[in-house]
Amino acid sequence: MSDGILKALMQLFAIIAKQDDGATASERKFVEEFLYFQLSEDLVKEYLVQYDEFVGPVELDEEGNHVKKLTSVKDSVRTLGFILSVSAFFNPLRVFFPIFVFTEISGVVVILVGILSSNLLATGLGILSLLAGIIVFSLGLLTHVVGFKLGDETTY
DSSP: OOHHHHHHHHHHHHHHHTSBTOOOHHHHHHHHHHHHHHSOHHHHHHHHHHHHHHHOOOOBOTTSOBOOBOOOHHHHHHHHHHHHHHHHTSOHHHHHHHHHHHHHHHHHHHHHHHHHTTOHHHHHHHHHHHHHHHHHHHHHHHHHHHHHHTTOGGGO
16 A cells, blocks of 8 residues: 555544544554554554544543544545545546446436336436436546546556
8 A cells, every 4th residue: 555545544544533532542443453454563653653643632521531522624624635535546437437327327217217107206316316427427537637636647
């Protein structure tokens, strides 16, 4: 796994771990086991340090319990960005194009059934399926462009 993917995963794990009660020892243990499955011991220590830096200090109340926090919009946007950047390292069109084709074909079929049976609900659902396919394909193109901008040849 490349350094860019691992760094993005550490940030993503940290954002997820900080939700609600904050990062716990069991969440850190999960990240550690994930890293041991992928990397050597030296690299595991290096990426655990990065994870700990991304998580930041744990906030405790007077009784020693984790302070519950709401998810910030900033963390939500960062999460979406990390998902897009990680998926950019894999061939995004190979992932998104079949989903696009399936939703487009199913949308056309549902529209035809709706028209033939004079069912407006089916026709509307078919149109929604066509729009969903366009959105999925757009996400695939976006991740493809992100991979291109990052100079990653594996996306071609």
